[in-house]
Amino acid sequence: MSWTTVSRRPGPSRPGRGVTGRDVVVLLVFVLIAAAVAALGTAVGIAQVDGWYARVPHVTWTPPDWAFGAVWTVLYLLIAVSGWLLWRRQAQGALVLYVAQLVVNALWTPVFFGGYPLIGVGALWIAVGIIVLLDLLVVATIATAWPVSRGAALLLLPYLAWILYASTLNWGDAVLISLG
Template sequence: MLKNKFISFLLFSLVTFSASFIGGLATISFKEPWYSLLNKPVFNPPDWIFAPVWTTLYLMMTIAIWVFWHNKNRDMNTVYIYFIHLVFNTTWSIVFFVFHNMILALFVLIILISLIVILIIRFNRVNIASSYLMIPYVLWCSFALILNFSLIILN
């Protein structure tokens, strides 16, 4: 049993952090000089904050789906929604930083936040800890939505 839990944690980590890796690669490769030249709102965080925040959020997401997975009341549709939400998570970085399309990125973010809220609700039905682990993520993405919208207005 312990071996299965360890393997499932590794697999969920691999999938979740793959989304992080792809999004990070897109950001690093295409961010500059475009992003530096944008007019930013006063509440725009410094660049150094994003890596530790996202690393923490991806770890919390991994733990949330892993705990959910090991609950006898889990359902596969929620797991599928989790995987779909990771696609939208990665897509935002590509749309925003690779294609420099802030408006489309805003719509991707709205879909992403909607999927996270759905996950929180579905996780809560099975394991409250999983839903609580997703709250900082939805809050950060909501802040990103405000930031994304502000960048559209200012540019």
Template structure:
């Protein structure tokens, strides 16, 4: 596999762009509404979310690049891309639903769907390129934790 720097950068830029849009939605409420709602004792400090998500978006972009390098050998490449884009859209949507719209219950339902699609995406990526699938493990773990956090915030509010 020959390294393609432009494709590598584009794949990471796509995920970081999604993260930036989600960050904007989050920023609309993190210092106002989010500070006023009840949160569980295990809620991480606000400063932790940015570095974690940035790291995850980079890993997701690398995974996408690894799959992209095998695109000519994948008979179901359009379906793979569709699942990948759906999980990115759901990822972005959660930030808007939770932080911008303040719909905690709807965000909970949406994050469960997101987690299911992430696992499907990871399995599809794994079948294409082992490391692409494995790079999704931190993402799955973090969104699982975020789901538990979302659930507890829903219960507390």
């Protein structure tokens, strides 16, 4: 098979080709998937923000509640575009990790916010384990994406920074509530 044959094959993405209508549809699918993860978190967490979460102590570096929605809106958009870029590059290994981190991301909010009323502080410690796994999966996704799409990897850096910060918030709340 010659290089010419390889470079002309159909597929979701050959580097250097323009964006097609199919690409735009797939981008919208990535945005909808990210929005679904966000909606799940919102559905579970919104009632708890003014519930148990408002009544427990938090670490001093906890931002105001409104900041979470604003930050996550931008992050989910960046996450979606990153996934789309990986899809365009046919980066299967990075996409597997991408999907895994999205699944773990979707688990954290129900465990943290929804689990506390059911099992107490134990849910916060389980959430610590989940968010540490999320941290590791996002690092692995970035490392795997870097050789095939630096843009996709770079778009995940703000997400990684935020979840590392969120990890300290989760751990801090678990410690404070355990001691309280």
